[in-house]
Amino acid sequence: MRVLILRTAGINCDAEMVTAWQLAGAETDLRHINELTGPDATIRLDDYGILAIPGGFAYGDDLGAGKLLANELIYRLKESFGRFVESGRPVLGVCNGFQVLAKAGLFGPVTLLPNASGHFECRWVGLQNTGNASLFMQGIEKLYLPVAHGEGRVVLGSETELPPEQIALRYADPEGDTEKGYPWNPNGSVGNIAGVTNKSGTVLGLMPHPERFVSNWQHPHWTRLPKTTGEGDGLKIFRNAVQYAAS
Amino acid sequence: MNMLYCVELLPRVADLPPVVSERLWADAAAFFDTAPRNFERHALYLLEFEESAEPEKVRQAAQRAAESLLSDSVTQTYRGGPVEEYFSELGRENAAALIVAAYRPGVTDAEGESTRQGYAVLSEAGDEQNLPALVRVRTATLYRLDFEILPPAPTLNRFARRFLVNELVQDCITLLPKEGDERLAAFAQAQFNFGSKATGTVRTVALREAGNEELAQISKEGLLALNPEEMAAIQTYYQNEDRDPTDIELETLAQTWSEHCVHKTFKALIDYSEQNAEGETTTRLEIDGLFKTYIADPTYKLNKPWIVSAFVDNAGVIRLDPAWDVSFKVETHNHPSALEPFGGANTGLGGVIRDVMAVSAKPIAATDVFCFGDPATLPESIPADVLPPARVFQGVVDGVRDYGNKMGLPTVNGAILFDRGFLANPLVFCGTVGLAPHGSHPRNQAVGDRIVVIGGRTGRDGIHGATFSSIELGGDALETETAEATGGKAASVVQIGNPIEEKKTLDLLLKARDRRLYNAITDCGAGGLSSAVGEMGADLGVRMELSRVPLKYAGLDPWEIWVSEAQERMVLAISPDKLPEFMELCQVEGVEATDLGEFTGDGLLSLFYNDQPVGQLKMQFLHNGLPRRHLTATWQDRAPRPIKRRAHYEHHRPYQGYNVVLQRILADPNIASKEAVIRVYDHEVQGGTVIKPLVGPGHDGPGDAAIIQPLPGSTKGLVISNGINPRYSLLDPYHMAACAIDEAVRNAIAVGANLDRMALLDNFCWGNPNDPARLGELVRAALACRDFALAFGLPYISGKDSLNNEFRDPTTGERTAIPGTLLISALGVIDDFTKAVTMDLKAEGNLLYIAGRTRPELGASYYAKYHGQVEGEVPKVEAGSALRTFRAVTKAIRQGLVRSCHDLSEGGLAVAAAEMAFAGGLGLRYDLTRVPYIGPKSDRTNATLLFSETPSRFLLEVEPARRAEFEAAMAGSVVALVGTVLADDEYTVRGLTTATVLRVRSSELKRAWQTPLI
DSSP, rough: OOEEEEEEETOOOOHHHHHHHHTTOOEEEEEEGTTTSSSSSOGGGGGGGEEEOBBBBBGTTTTTTTHHHHHIIIIIIHHHHHHHHTOOOOOETTHHHHHHHHHHHTTTSSEEEEESSOOOEEEEEEEEEOOOOGGGGOOOOOOEEEEEEOOOOOOOOOSSSOOGGGGGEEEOTTTTTTOOOOOTTTHHHHHHHEEEETTTTEEEESSSGGHHHHHHHSSSGGSSSSOOOOOOHHHHHHHHHHHHHHO | OOEEEEEEESSTTTOOOOOOOHHHHHHHHHHHHHHOSSSEEEEEEEEEOOOTTOOOHHHHHHOOOOOOOOSSSTTTEEEEHHHHHHHHHHHHHSSSSSEEEEETTSOOOHHHHHHHHHHHHHHHHSSSEEEEEEEEEEEEEEEEOSSOOOOHHHHHHIOOOIIOOOOOTEEHHHOOOOOOOTTHHHEEETSSSSSSSSOOOOOOOTTTOOOOOHHHHHHTTTTOOOHHHHHHHHHHHHHHSSSOOOOOHHHHHHHHTTHHOOOHHHHHEEEEEEEESSSSSEEEEEEEHHIIIIIHHHHHHHOOOOOOOESSSSSSSEETTTEEEEEEEEEEEEHHHHHOHHHHHHHHHHHHHHHHTTTTOEEEEEEEEEOOTTTTTTTTGGGGTTOOOOHHHHHHHHHHHHHHHHOOOOOOEEEEEEEGGSSSSSSEEEEEEEEEEOOOOOOOOOOOOEEEEESSSBTTTTTOOOOOOSSSSSSSHHHHHHHHHTTTTTTGGOOOOOOHHHHHHHHHHHHHTTOOOOOOEEEEOOHHHHHHHHTTTTTTOEEEEEEGGBSSSSOHHHHHHHHOOSEEEEEEOOOOOHHHHHHHHHHHHHHOEEEEEEESSSSSEEETTTEEEEEEEEEHHHHHHOOOOEEEEEEEEEOOOOOOOHHHHGGGHHHHHHHHHHHHHSSSTTSSSSSSHHHHHHOSSTEEEEEEEETTOOOOOOOEEEOOOSSSTTTOEEEEEEEOOGGGGGTTHHHHHHHHHHHHHHHHHHOOOOOGGGEEEEEEEEETTHHHHHHHHHHHHHHHHHHHHHHHTTEEEEEEEEEEEEEEOOOOOOOEOOOOEEEEEEEEEEOOOOOOSSSSSOOOOOOEESSSOOOOTTTOOOOHHHOOOOSOOOOOHHHHHHHHHHHHHHHHHHOOSSEEEOOOTTTTTHHHHHHHHHHHHEEEEEEEGGSBSOGGGGGHHHHHHHOOOOOOEEEEEEEEHHHHHHHHTTSSSSSSEEEESSSSOOOOETTTSSSSEOOOOOOHHHHHHHHOOO
16 A cells, blocks of 8 residues: 655654654555646556645744645645545545645535644643544544644634534643643644544544554553553554555 | 735634733733733735736735635634735734734745645635636734723834834834824835845955955955954965965865864864863873874774764764664753843754754654753843843744654753853853664765755855854944844844755655665755855865755855855765656655756866856865864863852751752753653653653653654663763863763663763864863863763764854943863664663552662762852762773663662752652652761761762662662672652651751652742
8 A cells, every 4th residue: 555645844753753654554655746647747646545734834834834845735736636535535634734624625624723822832632532533533532642733723713613523633631631631632722622534534643643642652641650661652544544545 | 015914813702802822921020020011913914916916916816815714713703905005004003012923035935835835725726716826925924902091102112122022033023003104015015125136246255465464354255254364264265376365265164174064163273271279280291183183093092993984974874774774962052042032942953953854854852952051040131132031942842842843853852051151142052863774875986976955945054153143242242133024134143944845845855865866965064055056076076056046035146055054055066867856756745856957077066047157266275275274272270179168057956957959959941841841842752752752650750761662563772861960060071071971871871872882072162262261171171071982982973163152242342152062973773672770669668779889979069059159179080980880770770670760960869869759759768877978077978968969870679689689780880779669658767876967848848849930
C-alpha cells in the first residue's frame, strides 16, 4: 500500500508521519506539492492508495491556518484531488493537515479558529469516540494523544449542525466525560470536537497527533509505568487506514 | 499611480466577536482608568495591483481575493474598496476611535508576501476572467476602541504606541469618531512609497590624512565600533595602498573586526592581578587569550575521540554513533531583544538554527534560557526607552514560540530568570541541537566554485547588527533610533524573522546535502554577506557582483547590500557542474537561489556593482590585520559576611516560619513553575521527546533535563541540560561559573547521563571589558571553566560571548552592567534512554536518599534573597567528591536501582524535596539529622540543611527491596537515607532538635510553586 505524504513550505511533522505509516505496514512517499503540479509533474496523486497531510505551519498559517495549502489542493491539483476523494481512498489530515482539509471544504461548514485561550498549547489530551464508524475509527473507543496548536478551535457554520456520526473524536477528561472544558478541551472547540470525518467516512481530520504516539517511549509518563515495549495509541489509526486501503 | 485596494474582514458569526485578547483589554482598562465599552481588532489587507489595471477589473480581482483567499467562508465576510474611498467611508461612519497599525515601510511583511503568492495560485488556475497582476500586499490592523467618554486623541495615541505597536518596526495612526480625513489613506499609501532612492553610490572616505580625532569621528559616525588602534591599522593599510577606502571596504573591516565576529576580548592579551581582602596582591598572570587558555586548551588536552569539530565550525559537533553526528550551538541575541523583544528573540532562534544548518545538520531540538528584569519593578523606576520586564518577557517568549514552532523544532529544555540587573539588558540565549550523517558536512570550497546565496531577500533590515552589539544601550543609540525611525542606523539593527522562509531553506539544504551538491556552506548571520562570503573565501579570494543580490525593495546602496543582516539567508560554494541540478531542486522547494560570483584564488576580496569595482581588500589584511588588544584585569577578594535573618522572622514559631519561607521561595519567579511558557512551545514535534520538560502524572513537574531519541527505533538518547546562576556572581564569578558547570552536569546526570559522553557549551554575557574590575570578574569565571572542565573531564565544543551588556542612563549618565552571567549547556549521549529516570516521586513506601555533603553555603541563595540579602558563603564545587557522586548516581540509575532522581539547586534540599513530592502527587517525610554535613558545627542549623545551595547533590528515590543493591552501587560516594515517600498529601521535616520544623500539605507547596510568573 503506497501512501502519499504531502508537504510544502512550513509542513514540519512529515518525518514522524512517515515513521508512523511505515510502522503500520505502508510504503511511503514524501513529496512536495510542486512535484505534483504543473505541466512537467512526474508524480500523480492517482497512483497512490492513501493521501496524508501532516502537521506544521504551511505558509506560516498566513491568512488562517491551512487556507493557502487548501487553495493549492483546489486550484493546483484540480480534478485529481476531487477524484481521489470521490474514489473513496482514505485521506488523513493531522493538525495543520486537518486545517487544510477543513478549509478545502471537505467536511462541510467546519472551520478552525485560534484557540479560545488565545495562545498556542502543547499538552496530552484524552479522546473519546462517541459513535463514529468510519474506516479510521474501527476498534477505537478512546485514545490518549498530544495536541500542539494555536488554531484548533472547531467552529461550525451558524445555519447548520454537523451530523453526530461525522464527529470522529471528542476531547474528554480521564473519566471519559466529553463535556469538560479547559484544559481537557484545550482549545474551546464546540462540542469538544477534536476530529471529524466526511460524510462517507473516508476523510479524517483531527487536531491531536496520532503520529506522535506510536511507541511506548513517547508516553508522557512512561517512567511511572511498568516496563513494556508496547506501541502507542496513535498507531491504530494508521493501521486501520492501511488495512482498509489494502482490502 | 498604483491601484491600491483595501479589504477588511468582518465577522459572520455573531457569537464570535472580533474582540482583542483579554490581556489587551485589561491593559486598556488600566491605562485609561476605565474599561472600554468595546475593543475590536480587524485584519486589513492593502492590495497593490499593476498600474495598467482597469478599476472594474481591480474591483473584481479584490473581491475574488477576499472571497477565496483572505476570508474564512464559515466565519467571516468582508468589505473593501479603492483605498481613498474605503478609508474616507471608514472615517465618516465610525462611532468609535479608530487606530490603524502597520509595519513601517520596508519592514518584512511575511503575510503580505504569502497573500501575493496565494493570489498567484488563484490567477494561475485561470478558471474565469484574467485577473490583473497583484504587485505587492501589505497587511495592517484596524482597532475600534470605544468608551463611555472617549479620551482625547493624544491619550489614545499614547496608548496605541505603548500597547499596540512597537515603534521600531511599526507605526500607527489614531482617528476620533467622524474625523474623516485623508490621513488614513495617506498612511496606507505610504506603505508602498518605499525604496525608490537611486542606487549604486559609493563614497570614498578620506582616511589617509585624518588625525586621531578625525579617525575617532569616522568610527563613531559610521557606527563602526573600531577603537583608535584598529583605525590606525586601517589607516596604515591604506597609506601603503596609496588610496583612500570606499565605504564598503570600511564597513567590511568593521563587520569582520567586530567584537561579535572575532571576539577581540576573548583573544586579547590580558594582564591580570588578584588582591586578597587585605589588599595584598596574591596573583599576577599574563593571559595569552581567555578563549585559548581557558576554553580551547583544556578541550584539546582532554582529547576526546568522539569530538568531530570543536570551535571551528558554526556549531560544535560530536559523534552519536558510527553513522551519525550531533551538533549543538547556543547563541545570544541580547541587544536586539532589548529593543524589540519579539523580533530580537525570533531572529535569535532563527540565527542559531542556521548555525546548525551551516554544519549540514537537521535541527532536532531547541533550548532557550532568558534573563529578564524583576517583574515587580515599579514603572517609575524604569528608565525612559527601557521596556518593562513584563513586556520584554512576553515578546521574547512569543518570538521564540513563533520561530521554534514554525520550524518544527521541539523546545525541550530551558530556564527563565529574573533579576533587577537585567532590567535594561535582558539576556536571550537560544540553542539548537542538530543531527547529520557522519561525514556529510563538506568544507571543500575550491577555486572556480560559484558563490550562491539562497533563502530570503536582502533589505535594509539589521544593518550594523554586528557592530551595534559592541555598543552599550542608552543615550545616543536610542536617541538616534527614535529620531530616524526608518532611515536611522540604530533603528535598522532590528531584524524581523520569517521562519517559513528558513524552513524552506532547510528542506532544500537537507536534500542538497544528501545529493552532495555543495562544497561548503555557511549562514548569513552578523555582518551578513560580508562575514559569510568573506570567511568562506578567506583562503581563496572572492569576486562578487552585488547588483545580483535579490532585494526586497530597490534603493539599497552597495555597502548596505553587503552588510545587511536580512534573515534566512545561507551562502554556498557550488562547483559549476552541480549548479544546474541545485537550481532545479530550488525550483521544486520554492527557494530563491542566486549565483553571485566565484572563488578566485587571488587572495583578494573584489566587489562589483553593475560591473563597476566598488571595493577591494586583501584577505590577508581583512582576516589577520586586526591588532591584538591588550587589556588589564583586576580582582579584589571580598571576605564573606554572615547572612542576617529578618528581625520579624525570629518571632515566628519555627515550623510556621520555614513554611512561609519555603512557600515564598517556591513562588519566587526564578523557581516557580514555567509551565505556562513551556506549553506554548511545541515540545513534542518530531516525535522524539522521550523525557519531556514537564514530568509526573499531571505533566507539571519540573524535569531536570530533556532526552531526545534522535533515531526512531534506536535506544540512543541525547540528554540536554543547562546551568546558570548569575546571583552567585554577586559574590564571586569563579564560583558562579563552577556552579553553572556543576548544575548543567547535575541536571544531565539526574536523568541518567554519564560524564564520559558529555560535552559543554559556554556562553558568557558580561559588561564592558575595558573596565579592569569587570574584566577581572570575567577572568575569574574563565578560570573556573578551565578548572572544572579538566576536573570533570568535560570538553567545550562551542561557545560565544556577548559583552558590553551595560546601560547608560541618558539623564543621569550612570552606567549599570548586568551581573556577570555564564550559561553552561550540556549535551550528553546515552546508549539506552529506556533506563532514564524522572524527578517525580513514584510510590508510597519508597526510600529517599541524599547524595553529596551539605556545607553552610547560603551566600546569594534564595534563602538569603528571602531575607533581602546576598551576603554569606558562596556555594563552591568540591571537584573530587562531586565526581564520585556523579559517577555513583550514573551507575545506580544505569543498574535500574533508582525510581526518581532530582538535583538540589536553587532553594536547596527543601525546594528539591518539595518539587519531587508534588510532581509525583505524593507526600514525603525526611529527617535533617541524617543529612551529611561538613563545616563549622555552629553553622549546622535547620536553615542551613534546608536551604543551603551546596552543589553536586541529589535526592534519589529507591524501592526498599533494592536498598542493599543501591547502597552498593553508591559505594565510595557520600549518600544517606533521609526519608520516606508517603501516600498522603503531606510534607514533613524533622529538625535537628528532633522537633518537626516543617509540616505542610505538598499540594499547598505546589500551589505556591504554581504562582504565575508575571
